[in-house]
Amino acid sequence: MKKTGLRIAAVLFAFLFQITLKAQPMNTKENQNTSGIFPKGEKATQNFTGTAWVKTLVAxxxxxxxxxSDVVFEPGARNYWHTHPAGQILICTDGVGYYQxxxxxxxxxxxxxxxxxQPGIEHWHGASPTSSFTHIAINVNTEKxxxxxxxxxxxxxxxSK
Incomplete structure (x- = not known):
């Protein structure tokens, strides 16, 4: 009876281990650097100070x-001052960030x-000096x-904080 219980436990453990492996993304270059549930996107090469990545979720x-878009900022990274003709919504998902x-x-x-x-408001956003920061950026009414x-x-x- 004791051996049967151990065998059942071993089979259950192996089954759960396999499920866990299948649920985890493989360690590929594309999703190696992840924040939250989305892989980091393309490295931002313009209009940012420091290192940030932008992953378009809905084109x-x-x-x-x-x-x-999902935007990941390394500590100290931020975007330039900018405006949005129709406004923008930021949903903060990880880390500590700044908005001004x-x-x-x-x-x-x-x-x-x-x-x-609000539309036309000059602002910037990014990570604090000591923490990475991730947000989802929603740009609406893009026809404007x-x-x-x-x-x-x-x-x-x-x-200046």
Missing amino acids: NDDTLTTII EKGKPIQTLHAGDVVKI GVVNWLKPVTDDEYN
């Missing part, structure tokens, strides 16, 4: 007129925070335009 089209509107103090962001950015990039956020502006 723009004429029906939904919405772009949804022109002329206002920097706000600290955490997972679960949602930021509704998506983003107008401005100048880089200076180190003095970034460190």
Whole structure:
């Protein structure tokens, strides 16, 4: 009886181990660097200071007129000052980030925070100096335009927190 119980436990363990392996992504270059549930996208090469990755989740089209992206920032990384003609929504999913509107103090962001950015508001967002940060960016009504990039956020502006 004791051996049967051990065999059943061993078979159950092996079964659960196999299920776990199948549920985990393989360790490939594409999904090696993940944050949350999405793999890191392409490295942002323009309009960012520091290292960030952008993964488009929903591409723009004429029906939904919405772009949804997952953005991962390394500590200290941020995007340039910019505006959105139709506004933007940020859903914070991981880490600690910063958000600032022109002329206002920097706000600290955490997972679960949602930021509704009104059309035409000059702002920037990114990671805090000591934490990576991930958010989902939703750009709506893209027929009005998506983003107008401005100048880089200076180190003095970034460190004014």
